Amino acid sequence: MKYSNVTNIKDFIITGFPGLPPEYNGLVSVILLFVFLAIVFGNIFILGVIAGERSLHKPTYLIFFHLSLTDILFGIVTLPKIIARYWWDDMRCSFGACFTQMYFVHTLGAVHSLILLMMALDRFIAIWFPFQYPILLTNKTVSISCSLCWIFTSIRIMGIVLHALTLPYCDLNIIKHCYCEHISITKLACGDEVAYVKWVSFINAMITLLVPLTFIICSYFLIIIAVLKLSLTGQHHKVLSTCAPQIFITCLYYVPRCFNYLTDNLGFRFSLDAQIILAMMYSLIPAAVNPVIYCFRTMKIKKALMQRFKNRKVSLGIK
Template sequence: MSDSNTTDFTNPSTFILLGIPGLEAAHIWISIPFCTMYAIALLGNFTILFIVKREPSLHEPMFYFLCMLAVTDLVMSTSTVPKMLSIFWFNSREISFSACLTQMYFVYSFSAMESGILVAMAFDRYIAICHPLRHSTILTNSVVAKIGLAVVLRSCIFTLPYPFLARHWPYCRTNIIPHSYCRHIAVVNLACADICISSYYGLFNLFSVNGMDVFFITVSYTQILRAIFHLPTKDAQLKTFGTCISHLCAILALYIPDFFSSLTQRFGHNVPRHFLVLIASVYLLVPPVLHPIIYGVRTKQIRGRLLQLFFHKET
């Protein structure tokens, strides 16, 4: 492995990930919460998939979307965290150019899918609360499948330029990526060319995809909150409001770090690099950990089936 920052080469076949620059001495300690969160994410999301598959009564739109979210969380975290842990534990920093671009594509495409699924779930909650009698006729299984397909196609298409542009640029200065995974802007910053197109496309994608999703989620939950205040009893209002607040917390846990990290990577020149990398890395793990808790454990049907499963095992 080369440790040189100025190697004469063109388009290297291998990149070197530094992990969290400036905190190399603390990599072992940093790996503990990362590993713990990853284990919780795996356990929580696989449990949701298992329970929904096993229980026919849960085969309805809300839980179909929840399963889509669980799969997305599993793929997004698994595409990055094992490599991060290998850096933290074994100093295994090398990654091939093709693997780097593949990781980049998976991270951004499944992040966009996650955003799209949250929009679909917000729409489902809007129909369930504001138009409960029409819920089963509007969100049929075929409509849910079409929504899921649209989310996947949108994410795959909008993410495709990331690795395409990254492969297009010439790399002739260094192959050392000061990051824990192949984040698009961290990779293209190594190019010895004008990367304005990559930077502008990243901002366009951030505001056109995530920005529009935030807009639609805001509209849905505004309508939901208006409907809540028209519920007949205070108990019903508080119960529904508490559910909405927990969902909004999960949504904010996805969008706030994403917008913060993307913008500060480009414009936050005075922000310490290790802080930016740490935020960008944690961002990949917080939603997969929170979603099974907020959408799963706090959902009455999932919680009931989970308790029933353990109860039968004990007896």
């Protein structure tokens, strides 16, 4: 069958969770609102603490800063629309807005992956090459590296989005997801090039996920070996307490994502609602829990907050 390279549809309809009974719409919207507020205010808090506390102006915390920035932007890009869908039954999203959201969803996800890689690199150098660490990782090198992650990823994802835009979208416009993303949108395309566009995107996604993940696994494996060689139990605890939250965040980010991409592109099928719930979990839970992990599991951030709280109490007492 021949298709002209013409798009007939003007809007997409975002269904959210297709199997959700209407009587639960209010509950879901409230839960999503609380998640949104947790992401926004929690990560604004982290950004403010790192930016305002001079003792935290170090490479490790600059990386945390960029990680929180990706989290807060992802929440802002995705959640307001799906909350509106369940709160006011606003399911319509214009063609251009949907592709714009898709661009930011995948850009922020890919940048997040590279920032996690930088976190692992930071810990690896700090533990294996402690004397070279101040030379290899400075505030300037980390800032330049993070900026390059943002710039090159933005350009690369723009190519993926423009590639999807070359497809004609004929009649189908119902996106069975909570936001616009590549897999859900290209399923609605028609024409002979759909399979090719999907495979290009799949290969790009696997490179984005598996290359950083391979390095992260190797680096943390070597870090654990280095920790086991330490003779002091206190040093064991200090190093592991620093790395454990990062390993948890990394697993939460990569494992479900890889599973979702592989099942969709290699022909494995499971419940659509389960797929969407899984996607929302790996997209939003790390963004919501990162501030808690950094505040309560990162010793220097805790000390900075405690010191600021004590100074505030002293200043109030003097007044």
